[in-house]
Amino acid sequence: xxxxxxxxxxxxxxxxxxxxxxxxxxxxxxxxxxxxxxxxxxxxxxxxxxxxxxxxxxxxxxxxxxxxxxxxxxxxxxxxxxxxxxxxxxxxxxxxxxxxxxxxxxxxxxxxxxxxxxxxxxxxxxxxxxxxxxxxxxxxxxxxxxxxxxxxxxxxxxxxxxxxxxxxxxxxxxxxxxxxxxxxxxxxxxxxxxxxxxxxxxxxxxxxxxxxxxxxxxxxxxxxxxxxxxxxxxxxxxxxxxxxxxxxxxxxxxxxxxxxxxxxxxxxxxxxxxxxxxxxxxxxxxxxxxxxxxxxxxxxxxxxxxxxxxxxxxxxxxxxxxxxxxxxxxxxxxxxxxxxxxxxxxxxxxxxxxxxxxxxxxxxxxxxxxxxxxxxxxxxxxxxxxxxxxxxxxxxxxxxxxxxxxxxxxxxxxxxxxxxxxxxxxxxxxxxxxxxxxxxxxxxxxxxxxxxxxxxxxxxxxxxxxxxxxxxxxxxxxxxxxxxxxxxxxxxxxxxxxxxxxxxxxxxxxxxxxxxxxxxxxxxxxxxxxx
Amino acid sequence: xxxxxxxxxxxxxxxxxxxxxxxxxxxxxxxxxxxxxxxxxxxxxxxxxxxxxxxxxxxxxxxxxxxxxxxxxxxxxxxxxxxxxxxxxxxxxxxxxxxxxxxxxxxxxxxxxxxxxxxxxxxxxxxxxxxxxxxxxxxxxxxxxxxxxxxxxxxxxxxxxxxxxxxxxxxxxxxxxxxxxxxxxxxxxxxxxxxxxxxxxxxxxxxxxxxxxxxxxxxxxxxxxxxxxxxxxxxxxxxxxxxxxxxxxxxxxxxxxxxxxxxxxxxxxxxxxxxxxxxxxxxxxxxxxxxxxxxxxxxxxxxxxxxxxxxxxxxxxxxxxxxxxxxxxxxxxxxxxxx
Numbered sequence: 001x002x003x004x005x006x007x008x009x010x011x012x013x014x015x016x017x018x019x020x021x022x023x024x025x026x027x028x029x030x031x032x033x034x035x036x037x038x039x040x041x042x043x044x045x046x047x048x049x050x051x052x053x054x055x056x057x058x059x060x061x062x063x064x065x066x067x068x069x070x071x072x073x074x075x076x077x078x079x080x081x082x083x084x085x086x087x088x089x090x091x092x093x094x095x096x097x098x099x100x101x102x103x104x105x106x107x108x109x110x111x112x113x114x115x116x117x118x119x120x121x122x123x124x125x126x127x128x129x130x131x132x133x134x135x136x137x138x139x140x141x142x143x144x145x146x147x148x149x150x151x152x153x154x155x156x157x158x159x160x161x162x163x164x165x166x167x168x169x170x171x172x173x174x175x176x177x178x179x180x181x182x183x184x185x186x187x188x189x190x191x192x193x194x195x196x197x198x199x200x201x202x203x204x205x206x207x208x209x210x211x212x213x214x215x216x217x218x219x220x221x222x223x224x225x226x227x228x229x230x231x232x233x234x235x236x237x238x239x240x241x242x243x244x245x246x247x248x249x250x251x252x253x254x255x256x257x258x259x260x261x262x263x264x265x266x267x268x269x270x271x272x273x274x275x276x277x278x279x280x281x282x283x284x285x286x287x288x289x290x291x292x293x294x295x296x297x298x299x300x301x302x303x304x305x306x307x308x309x310x311x312x313x314x315x316x317x318x319x320x321x322x323x324x325x326x327x328x329x330x331x332x333x334x335x336x337x338x339x340x341x342x343x344x345x346x347x348x349x350x351x352x353x354x355x356x357x358x359x360x361x362x363x364x365x366x367x368x369x370x371x372x373x374x375x376x377x378x379x380x381x382x383x384x385x386x387x388x389x390x391x392x393x394x395x396x397x398x399x400x401x402x403x404x405x406x407x408x409x410x411x412x413x414x415x416x417x418x419x420x421x422x423x424x425x426x427x428x429x430x431x432x433x434x435x436x437x438x439x440x441x442x443x444x445x446x447x448x449x450x451x452x453x454x455x456x457x458x459x460x461x462x463x464x465x466x467x468x469x470x471x472x473x474x475x476x477x478x479x480x481x482x483x484x485x486x487x488x489x490x491x492x493x494x495x496x497x498x499x500x501x502x503x504x505x506x507x508x509x510x511x512x513x514x515x516x517x518x519x520x521x522x523x524x525x526x527x528x529x530x531x
Numbered sequence: 532x533x534x535x536x537x538x539x540x541x542x543x544x545x546x547x548x549x550x551x552x553x554x555x556x557x558x559x560x561x562x563x564x565x566x567x568x569x570x571x572x573x574x575x576x577x578x579x580x581x582x583x584x585x586x587x588x589x590x591x592x593x594x595x596x597x598x599x600x601x602x603x604x605x606x607x608x609x610x611x612x613x614x615x616x617x618x619x620x621x622x623x624x625x626x627x628x629x630x631x632x633x634x635x636x637x638x639x640x641x642x643x644x645x646x647x648x649x650x651x652x653x654x655x656x657x658x659x660x661x662x663x664x665x666x667x668x669x670x671x672x673x674x675x676x677x678x679x680x681x682x683x684x685x686x687x688x689x690x691x692x693x694x695x696x697x698x699x700x701x702x703x704x705x706x707x708x709x710x711x712x713x714x715x716x717x718x719x720x721x722x723x724x725x726x727x728x729x730x731x732x733x734x735x736x737x738x739x740x741x742x743x744x745x746x747x748x749x750x751x752x753x754x755x756x757x758x759x760x761x762x763x764x765x766x767x768x769x770x771x772x773x774x775x776x777x778x779x780x781x782x783x784x785x786x787x788x789x790x791x792x793x794x795x796x797x798x799x800x801x802x803x804x805x806x807x808x809x810x811x812x813x814x815x816x817x818x819x820x821x822x823x824x825x826x827x828x829x830x831x832x833x834x835x836x837x838x839x840x841x842x843x844x845x846x847x848x849x850x851x852x853x854x855x856x857x858x859x860x861x862x863x864x865x866x867x868x869x870x
Contacts, residue, residue: 246814266605266626267815318587322626324605374795376814380626383801387585387627399712400800401700409700416701 018511019530023236027248029262029375030241030404031206035189037174038115041122041449042407043426046174047261047522048239051232052195052212053177056090056109056156057168059429059520061230061527067518068430070172071228074104074196075156079171085163085470088171092154093225097217098180099200106149106156108178113144116175118185122411122449123175125438129167131159163470166437169429196222198232198526206404212237212525232526245376255507259515259528263502265376266324272505282504283326284517287337287427289435290319290327291496292385293453294420300363300394301420301454307492309357310420311347313388314495322380327498333435333485335499339473340432340481346489351391358392369397371421373406381497382422389420411450423453424500427520431473432481436465440488454493461487543771546847553843556836563833567639574633577617582637583801586628591615600628607819624808624822625815635825638803642830645719645804646785652723653784654777657730658769662761664731665738676735679728687725688790694721695796713799718791722784730776737772741765771848778841782834789830805830 032045037053040046058073060066072078075090082089096104116124117137128134131146146159160167170176179193192201192210198218204210213236215222223231240257242248248260249268264272272281294301294310301307316329331348334341368389372382379400386398397417401409409415410423428434438444442457464484471477489496504523506512509530516527537545547553574581586600593614600623601607607623610631621631664675682690695718702712703720710716741747742765750764789806791797798804805826812823 244813246816265814267818270604270606271817315588318585321587321601321603321605324626377626379800383583384585384587384627386801387583390583397711397713398800399700400795402696402795 018233018514020233021235022233022530023238024234024258024510024525024528025238025240025256026259026261027240027242027252027257028209029243029245029248030402031189031204031209033404033407034187035201035204035210036119036187036193037177037179037195038112038119038121038123039187039189039449040174041451043522044261046520047525048210049174049195049201050518050521051197051199051525052201053174053179053193054196054226054229055172055174055177056092057172058229059172059518061516061518061524063516064519065430067516068520070168070429073172073226073229074178076154079158079168083159085165086160088158088160088167090156090158090171092156094154095221095225096196097221098194098196099215099217100180100194101217102180102194104178104196105151105181106154107151108181109156109176110144110147110149111181111183112176112178113147115179115183115185117144119187120446120448121175122438122446122451123173125441125444125446125451126166126170126173127176128443129160129162129164131161165469165472166429166431166433169431169434173428198223198230199237207241209238209240211239230524230526233529234525237525237528249505252505252507255509258507258510258530259523260505261523263326263377264505269324269326269503272503276505278512280506280508280510280512282512282515282517284502284504285337285519286500286502287335287430287519288424288500289330289333289335289496290381290422290424290498290500291333291494292382292420293423293494294492295418296454296456296491296493298419299365300361300368303361303363304492305357305361306363307495308347309354309361309392310389311354311489311492311495312350312357313354313392314385314497315349315388316497317349318384319381319497322384323377323498323500326377326501326503328501330496330499332489332496333440333494334432334481335427338427338432338435339430340478340485342479342482342485344486344489346486347492347495354392366393367395367397368419369399369417371399371401371406371410371418373403373422374400375403378403378422378424385420385422385495408449410453411446412448413445413450414447418453421453429520432478432484433465433469436481436484436488437469440493441465456488456491456493458491461491543847547843550843550846553840553847556839556843559832559836560840563639563829563836564643567636567643570633570636570640573617573636574630578620578630578633579618580630580633582629582634582803584629586623586630587626589628591618601626607815609819610821621821621825622819625811625819631822631825634803634808635805635829638805638808638826639829639833641715641798641802641804642785642788642806643833645715645722645788645798646781646833649719649722649726649784649788650777650780652719653726653730653780654773656723656727657734657776658766658773660727661731661734662738662765662769665735666742666757666761666765668739672735675731679731682725683728683732685725687787688794690725691721691787691791692794692796694725695791699796699799713802715798715802718788718797721791722787725787726780726783730780733776734769734772737769738765741768771845775841775845775848778837778844782837782841785830785837786834 032048033042034040037049054073056075057070060069060071076093079088079090092106118140132144136144148157183193190204199212200215202211202213245262245265248262249264251257252260294307320327320329331345370386386396389396438451442462444452445455511529511531514527514529516524518524589600590597593611605626607625609622611619619630624631660675664672698717699712703710750760788797792804792806793810798807808826809823816823
């Protein structure tokens with residue numbers, strides 16, 4: 001696997017100095033999509049639950065490339081892979097308990113996978129390769145024969161229909177973190193599910209925020225069973241929902257809050273960077289792509305020329321200004337730092353060419369609905385996009401949706417007029433398949449929690465994604481992913497425009513050097529420590 | 532010589548003419564209306580851009596010097612007054628580089644349009660409901676009054692936000708009436724409906740009192756039907772109340788529109804209204820305070836001028852009301868005066 005070209009931000013966690021205990025008060029701009037491990041598919045949700053719901057495997061609590069390393073979580077060790085890379089065998093560590101005292105059993109993993117399919121989670125396509133999973137996803141009954149468990153020995157055997165090179169990474173996602181049997185399949189965001197990590201969610205309100213306390217069974221049982229995982233420094237963590245990012249900045253600066261997860265508003269960003277960089281403020285690289293999706297099955301975007309025109313018309317340089325320096329322009333699917341990334345620009349900004357292509361295509365339907373969320377820069381980006389489409393002659397209808405509900409709404413295919421709109425994607429794990437499989441494979445088109453928003457379903461490219469997903473990464477495979485990137489962009493289902501940097505801003509009481517920013521999960525709550 | 536006799540409208544006009552503060556307020560409001568009506572002229576002939584056109588990567592010449600509309604760091608150009616021939620007079624509106632002056636003028640049209648139209652709908656609904664409830668009484672009154680109570684029981688802004696957010700996604704479809712989620716008619720209808728009880732209840736009360744008067748009994752005894760009595764006899768006696776409420780409603784509705792748009796449940800992007808502009812301006816208030824300040828001041832001036840004029844109109848149409856209000860404010864109430 002190629003090294004990820006990201007600078008490791010901050011130093012490694014050193015708990016030898018600094019204060020233990022206390023309450024960390026953080027702010028988010030809104031409630032995550034879900035606070036339910038089976039359902040959440042946003043960075044906000046994953047940041048919130050990284051230390052609450054631990055899967056069989058997990059990701060190292062470290063900055064940069066090191067944080068992309070998969071390590072054993074609830075499992076004793078990394079899986080034993082056999083049968084031509086189609087069988088994964090793991091053993092549950094003994095003595096584990098959920099935060100309500102219920103012992104963790106091997107069969108809870110089966111329950112978690114079944115719950116994932118029953119709830120039509122956006123993460124379910126990662127696990128349809130398990131024998132019987134596809135049928136279960138349709139019928140929601142009869143169990144998944146491809147998972148065999150033994151509660152006495154803790155053995156978990158997973159049979160895949162074909163090899164899957166990314167399966168180890170996928171076992172580290174919290175979609176399949178074991179949950180107590182009997183947990184309802186419906187969204188449990190506001191009735192927290194007992195977890196296995198050092199922090200348990202105690203209360204959650206979609207309007208006010210949520211709180212964590214130490215899991216009483218962590219110190220007693222789980223931490224002894226999982227000594228490699230950090231226990232955290234804080235006794236309590238309170239997350240408040242503060243819609244106004246400027247208020248978050250002011251109150252973090254004044255020490256009323258200890259950390260703001262939200263990005264500072266555009267006009268505060270340069271000031272914070274100048275004043276606090278290195279002491280309270282840090283820029284973090286991410287492996288992400290921001291893009292406008294176009295539904296290739298609906299006119300006018302069912303015409304390749306129209307989609308190409310949109311790509312020529314969108315100017316990444318304009319969007320760099322809209323994002324006030326926290327975005328670097330791009331025109332491709334894979335972001336820098338992701339194995340397989342090779343820079344190319346198929347559609348250098350050329351509005352005149354875009355207009356000519358539209359004239360050539362002469363679409364019969366010029367009415368389009370444009371979707372976006374209401375977070376400051378994203379809203380501005382989609383307003384810009386709306387104007388660009390207007391310049392191309394489209395009659396647009398702009399729909400700005402509250403960020404809390406945005407992904408749920410646009411991921412629901414029964415939502416009318418899903419023509420085009422804004423979205424972003426952060427890596428789930430450092431494998432290019434993570435961009436192609438969920439976002440562009442036909443398999444990922446789902447009635448709810450859909451992540452293939454352009455609904456592109458090209459059998460040849462689907463086949464290529466599947467083939468590449470079966471083999472381990474090596475330079476040759478990476479080159480094929482780079483080729484796949486170009487092949488998709490030749491079909492222009494998206495107009496990608498940038499790769500994002502984010503920031504960590506903490507109060508003067510928090511030791512910034514110790515705060516870990518994991519490329520997949522964002523800020524690691526166990527790394528926060530008061531000076 | 533017989534004293535000159537004048538009708539009540541003429542007398543009201545004379546009283547209004549003597550109220551200088553009300554007239555100044557009317558003039559201020561008139562100027563604001565002219566300002567917003569001139570939006571297309573300014574946009575086409577001075578700024579040469581529309582309210583929603585973005586200019587992120589463009590440059591303009593200000594006093595001979597080439598400047599970015601939005602800097603590479605994302606900072607919008609500030610007010611250049613006439614330095615670029617009127618373009619970007621008040622600067623650009625953030626990273627999108629839209630002309631702030633043009634948006635302010637068009638935003639004012641939206642705010643005033645919503646304020647006036649929703650006030651008209653409120654007045655229409657409230658007058659009809661108040662007349663029906665007050666005149667018929669009994670079950671009709673019970674049904675209408677309870678319906679108004681239900682709307683009244685919700686805080687205005689909360690109800691407005693709930694309806695605004697819900698309708699912003701799917702729009703509104705009632706029979707043949709179909710409105711898109713981003714239609715300007717959504718906030719208009721929401722505001723009109725949430726304020727209807729505040730006007731319908733006093734009108735109902737006044738109709739209840741008027742219904743017992745001799746002229747109503749006389750009309751009924753002459754065979755006048757319900758509609759004739761309501762709209763031919765009662766309504767003319769309600770005009771002063773209706774007109775005063777209408778003007779005050781405009782101001783209230785504009786404020787509610789501003790609040791809803793500020794909270795994201797009113798006018799939807801890319802359209803501008805003063806409330807929406809304050810909301811987006813607040814996000815950059817540290818570096819570009821004018822973006823929130825300018826629409827804020829215009830909201831203040833408009834609402835203040837309408838309110839002062841509305842008060843003047845009330846005093847002119849119903850001089851006794853001033854006495855009653857002063858009595859309520861603490862002046863000793865004359866014995867036997869109805870309050």
